[in-house]
Amino acid sequence: MKPRKEIIGDCTLYLGTMEETIGGIERVDHVLTDPPYLYIKTHDFDREWDEQLFFENAKRFLPDDGFIALFGRGTSFYRWNTRLADLGFAFKEEIVWDKRFCSSPVTPISRTHETISIYTKKSGKIRKNRIPYLEQKKYDTDGIVNDIKRIKSAINNEAGLNRIIDFLKTGNIPYGESLNCHKVTIAKETVCKNPEIMTVRAIRDGIKEKSVIALFKSHVKGNVHPTEKPVRLAERILALISDPGDTIYDPFMGSGSFGVACINTGRKYIGSEMKPEYFETACKRIEESWNKQKNQPELFPGTAERAAAVGE
Ligand SMILES: C[S@@+](CC[C@H](N)C(=O)[O-])C[C@H]1O[C@@H](n2cnc3c(N)ncnc32)[C@H](O)[C@@H]1O
Known part of the structure; x- marks a missing residue:
């Protein structure tokens, strides 16, 4: 069966697996994604995915200055980093998200961070970004x-x-x-x-942006997705790897936080999610963000042009 496709503003969302949809991706500027980490045994979405297919395709559809920014943890994360290096990607940075709360209360050490590694296919340069003082x-x-x-x-x-x-x-x-x-x-x-x-x-x-980003989660417990990432965190990572107008690919979309961040920062977004309930949540959040921008063009410069470009 063909994956379902929804177009919302300049975002394209697929209900289907990465494996089913990735072949149809022709070209994107960067990848920002949060794959299943393969260690949360209690979550049914934390299942094996075709790593080789994903990284080889990333090499195919990214330009030389394209980035891949990847969340992860533990053995699988180190393996993905090695795969990227083996395919010729160049390591650029590692960002630590200081979550300001403990997500694994039963482990001997309170786990209060997540790791994101940033690679470029060849020649990408990390952008400078200044964060408001009080933030x-x-x-x-x-x-x-x-x-x-x-x-x-x-x-x-x-x-x-x-x-x-x-x-x-x-x-x-x-x-x-x-x-x-x-x-x-x-x-x-x-x-x-x-x-x-x-x-x-x-x-x-x-x-200046730091390699450790301290940010409390923006979402309420049980709200949207068990491993939902803050939109603001994604906005800050996007500012380091991409420019407004770029297209970002996120094959493990979950509740669509990175899509919302793309809308907020003027990027185009292509996402896929295999679970219908998360897909619906992502569509709803992305549609709300897009409509909010379209209805308040004075607050979001460039939105009218983006809407016109997609025929709205
Ligand atoms: C870590 S979560 C992403 C959470 C997301 N960043 C958010 O803020 O909501 C990973 C998601 O990938 C989905 N997933 C797992 N394997 C997949 C596959 N092969 N193709 C597409 N989606 C997959 C899971 O259902 C899950 O929602």
Whole structure:
């Protein structure tokens, strides 16, 4: 039987297995996916899938600068990493999702993280992304207190205050030994290590993305999918590997969190899911997100153009 296909905005969703649908994928820009980890014995969806077929096809349909970002854990995850390397993919980064809660309360060690590895087929470059200050420091009260102290001591003297005002008005980063400032040029970008200016800059422009992303789950227990991933986490990974307008492939879609993240960030999405109940949930969530954007074009620049491009 042919897999069922639903088109919602610029997302294409298949009810069917990865094995049934992957042959029809002609070209996508990147893969972001969260496959069955093959260790949760109590979940009927955590079943073997054709690893060789998946990775060989990824090599076929990705461009040289395409990325594959993969969630996983334990033996199967290390095997997938090795398969990617054996096929010639280049390792770029490893991201740890610090979940801020424990998902395996009965294990000797409370498990509070998930791992994501990022490979490129050949030449992909990880994008720079700055995260709003309060989002990046949400769980770092000590860091916020230190930043407040730094700014307090700077504005307590006229020269420090003037330096901050000048930076905010002109973008000039002051430099000089007497300012406790070290100018460093890394990959053509000049960084000034003056703590007070760096702090003001972080508050204004955000903080560079980190390899550990601390984020509490956005969903309520039992809500949508037992291994649902936060939409915001996916948005942050997408920002590292792709650009608006790119097409993202997710053959293990579950409840469609990555599809929602694609809509929120202006990417196109192709997903597949083998279980009808999760497929329906994914369709519902993706449709709600798409309609929300279409009905509020002032809040989501570019949505009208995207809708017109798919004939809506
Ligand atoms: C880890 S979950 C993905 C959860 C998803 N990231 C979310 O946020 O909801 C993996 C999903 O892949 C589905 N699945 C398992 N084997 C599959 C296969 N061979 N083809 C397509 N889907 C499959 C399972 O039913 C499950 O919903």
